[in-house]
Amino acid sequence: xxxxxxxxxxxxxxxxxxxxxxxxxxxxxxxxxxxxxxxxxxxxxxxxxxxxxxxxxxxxxxxxxxxxxxxxxxxxxxxxxxxxxxxxxxxxxxxxxxxxxxxxxxxxxxxxxxxxxxxxxxxxxxxxxxxxxxxxxxxxxxxxxxxxxxxxxxxxxxxxxxxxxxxxxxxxxxxxxxxxxxxxxxxxxxxxxxxxxxxxxxxxxxxxxxxxxxxxxxxxxxxxxxxxxxxxxxxxxxxxxxxxxxxxxxxxxxxxxxxxxxxxxxxxxxxxxxxxxxxxxxxxxxxxxxxxxxxxxxxxxxxxxxxx
Numbered sequence: 001x002x003x004x005x006x007x008x009x010x011x012x013x014x015x016x017x018x019x020x021x022x023x024x025x026x027x028x029x030x031x032x033x034x035x036x037x038x039x040x041x042x043x044x045x046x047x048x049x050x051x052x053x054x055x056x057x058x059x060x061x062x063x064x065x066x067x068x069x070x071x072x073x074x075x076x077x078x079x080x081x082x083x084x085x086x087x088x089x090x091x092x093x094x095x096x097x098x099x100x101x102x103x104x105x106x107x108x109x110x111x112x113x114x115x116x117x118x119x120x121x122x123x124x125x126x127x128x129x130x131x132x133x134x135x136x137x138x139x140x141x142x143x144x145x146x147x148x149x150x151x152x153x154x155x156x157x158x159x160x161x162x163x164x165x166x167x168x169x170x171x172x173x174x175x176x177x178x179x180x181x182x183x184x185x186x187x188x189x190x191x192x193x194x195x196x197x198x199x200x201x202x203x204x205x206x207x208x209x210x211x212x213x214x215x216x217x218x219x220x221x222x223x224x225x226x227x228x229x230x231x232x233x234x235x236x237x238x239x240x241x242x243x244x245x246x247x248x249x250x251x252x253x254x255x256x257x258x259x260x261x262x263x264x265x266x267x268x269x270x271x272x273x274x275x276x277x278x279x280x281x282x283x284x285x286x287x288x289x290x291x292x293x294x295x296x297x298x299x300x301x302x303x304x305x306x307x308x
Contacts, residue, residue: 030170031063031082032225033177033294039082039170042109043157044129046099047077048091049198049215053151058086060221064175066102067300069234071245073196078102080109081157082170090154091147095120097237098249100127105279108168112140112155117239117247130164137163178291181284185265193229193300200300202227204264210295211261225295227261228282230271231304250301257304258282262293 026036047056049067059065062079070076076093095113097120103109110130115121124131134141134153140160144152161167193200201214202224210223233254236246255272260282269290273280282290 029063029083031080031175032296033175033292036083041082041161041167042106042170043081043085043161044103044106044109044111045079045081045089045155045157046093046095046111046113047079047089048093048151049075049077050151051216051218052148053091053093054215054218055221056090057154058089058157060223061086062222063296065222065224065296065298067193067200067298068096068098068250069195069198069248069301069303070096071243071247073198075195075198075200080106085157085161087156087158088154089157090144091151092141092153092155093150095124095133096247097123097239100124100129101252101276103127103129104276107170110161110164110167112157112160114150114153119239130167132160132164139163175297176282176289176291177294178289180263180265180293181267181288181290184284185263185267187264188261188266189264191227191229191259191261191266193302195302202261202298204261206264209263211298213298222298223296224298225262226292226297228292228297228299229259229261230280230299230301231257232301234303252280252301258290260290260292 026038028035029039059079062081064080066078068076092112092114095116100123103111108128108130110132112132115133116124137160140156140163142154144154189204191202199216202211205212208223210225211227213220213222233251234248237249239247253273253276258269258271260267260269267290268285270283270285271280284290
């Protein structure tokens with residue numbers, strides 16, 4: 001049977017400065033473009049997205065969410081918070097090799113995950129992240145007896161940050177926010193992305209001015225202002241899961257097509273990332289900046305045609 005692979009990678013836009021938006025004091029969030037409390041340490045959490053993991057906890061408060069495909073065509077999520085933290089997040093699942101490329105562009109984030117393949121764990125220890133699995137901060141994790149394993153591990157973010165000590169604040173560089181392009185954009189009420197064993201549906205709510213999210217048809221307590229579908233090249237890594245399935249690896253250094261959903265419209269665009277240490281720039285087909293609406297962002301990484 002053909003294995004389709006579309007794994008995670010990261011895009012944080014360094015090329016487009018975050019623009020101020022909204023009222024209130026404090027700094028502008030580098031992940032949402034909104035003004036408010038000062039952004040604090042960056043927390044990234046690997047989150048389960050199997051049917052048995054739903055409804056997830058804390059997902060609706062994330063500043064940024066990546067959706068990624070893992071072994072067997074299933075999906076996982078990476079939630080990112082800075083500043084205001086939820087009381088509880090989960091279910092928490094294991095790390096992948098591609099996560100390190102993802103997190104490299106967040107500065108030096110705290111990375112919460114349930115565990116990792118031995119080879120991946122060794123790479124995490126050498127990476128520029130604050131590794132925080134249960135063994136590093138056991139008091140920050142708890143099992144929920146109402147859920148079946150492995151969908152029952154949850155994180156208390158405040159306890160985790162207290163356990164890891166001093167951490168770097170969110171970088172000032174990040175996602176680019178501002179007005180939509182004056183031209184282009186197709187009016188869109190519903191947009192769907194399908195993996196072999198996962199489906200993401202985004203429906204525009206004019207009353208809320210946000211996109212409503214459904215995962216495999218299950219409504220999610222999340223209302224992103226912007227949704228990005230990034231077409232990426234994927235390949236098999238040298239690693240395998242416990243069932244012998246190859247672990248996918250998404251390459252996000254390069255360029256490709258993208259769709260940016262904002263304000264009830266879909267804008268065709270391009271993405272470009274010159275090197276691992278750089279962020280990703282989104283532009284219109286004509287090369288103008290393609291900025292995001294201010295508010296939470298979801299990025300779905302989807303294999304380009306012929307790339308899996």
